[in-house]
Amino acid sequence: MTIVLGLTGSIGMGKSTVAAMFADEGVPVFDADAEVHKLQGPGGRLVAAIEAAFPDTTGADGVDRTALGEAVFGKPEAFKRLEGIVHPAVAEERQRFLAANRDRALVVLDVPLLFEAGGWRGVDKIAVVSAPAQVQRARVLARPGMTAARFESILARQMPDAEKRERADFVIPTGGSLDETREVVRTVIACLARAEGG
Template identity: 75%
Template sequence: MIVLGLTGSIGMGKSTVAAMFADAGVPVFDADAVVRELQGPGGRLLPAIEAMFPGTTGESGLDREKLGKAVFGDRQALQRLEGLVHPAVGEAREAFFAANRDAPLVVLDIPLLFETGGDSRVDKVAVVSAPADQQRERVLRRPGMTEERFESILALQMPDAEKRVWADFVIDTGGPLSETRDRVNALIACLRREAGG
């Protein structure tokens, strides 16, 4: 099995690329989706998050805006939150590997792959990237996004240029979707050959 780490900064198109891998039959572990489940209605991390950051959860799960205000710009608060979230995501990842142990290729979709040292737990890394002006335009179209929030998120992420240097593969999403899909399918074929599958 080849474990491909898929990462990319906010607004680069990583979710779209992850869906292309899934559409091609490659098992994809979506770390963000796991986090949303853990923090959603009835999520098992809600009591611990509420105890750590009072007033940030409710019946509908985590209030992302309130939690964002509690942790953004406060590295220690963010580290405490990550201390809750990362072990729970790790358990889900191990269950994913067990369920897909016969697959020749699996993808771990992890936004902060380099920032959390996750690149040491994968065989190859693919970075999803687009020109900075496209990234900014995509992100600022999101509901509730502001320039200030965008800049604070970028400050927590390794710069795109640096990610590209450390990547085994760079998937450019700056052009038409059909070109991106062709790149993804070519990468899948290459990695499946390497894995013997």
Template identity: 70%
Template sequence: MTRPLVVGLTGSIGMGKSTVAAMFADEGVPVFDADAAVHRLQGPGGHLVEPIEAAFPGTTGAGGVDRASLGRAVLGDDAAMKRLEAIVHPAVGADRARFLADHADAPVVVFDIPLLFETGGDRLVDTVVVVSAAPEVQRARVLARPGMDEARFAAILARQLPDAEKRARADHVVATDVPLVETRAAVRRLVACLAPGKGG
């Protein structure tokens, strides 16, 4: 049985990965968004709300998981982060398997996974695309986000593989510190190369 070519799309915080994922979707490529899956699973009535409340009391409410409370409970605490990952990753994996089954006839699909290398997710994909930008561009983008400060940015970066290492391990690199039209053209070329007959 044939299955789609699976592209792992990743990139550090502020690199423009969501923008590139949207560009793949615009080209007609099905995109599995791991972050969106987590939001859904942790939202009101989501499957992960109860187990997360049991592991981290006081971090959920009527709206599901309170991401700010949960963030405070785990950020900078490796043991707590591992406990959380042991709850979240299998559920996201099951979601991803369903997505793949639903798009079994597509020539190529994209798994948008922020911590692809860090979680060993690169073993689940056929080819890896890393989204990258210059460090000063990344910093400016991230610090412009609501609720972000230098300390939080540093804590997030500490959990992520350095950009240079991601680029070194990538099969393809898409730059986002160039005009948007150039990034879009790079994505189109990639789609044409990975799924002949699909790209425009």
């Protein structure tokens, strides 16, 4: 039986780096964000639906993320409408991924809003990626186009890091070196392999 590990963490915690470490160790990873990019990219199957709901937010390259962000930013109703388009499509892709990897001992679902969107109910174990608040803030504010106000708004929509850590089966710290983080990832894989074997 496959163990499904939900991997999550607030913005700027290093989740993508940790997901890549699991992949490097041979564990299949489903990246929900990458899936959204594909669905909204050039020729993506959600582009027409998003254009219909939010006119002038798409073009030849698919969804214009800046324009779409402005169309839904600070507008709960619009944001909910967008989620209604995106979430079911991502769920379908996730089911395809799980079916394709049902013979594997361990798979990772990399889901940013695992707790907030209720995805934690569909996994066997949860790993939370976490770094000190000042490290997180510095990482996020270094991103192109990011402002302190936007960062605060994103944080407000996410469950606090402390609460995520409390609900996790594993906490993967990313405030130190990459080697230290990789060591924890390997330990998590070993623990889950033992659980599967036992």
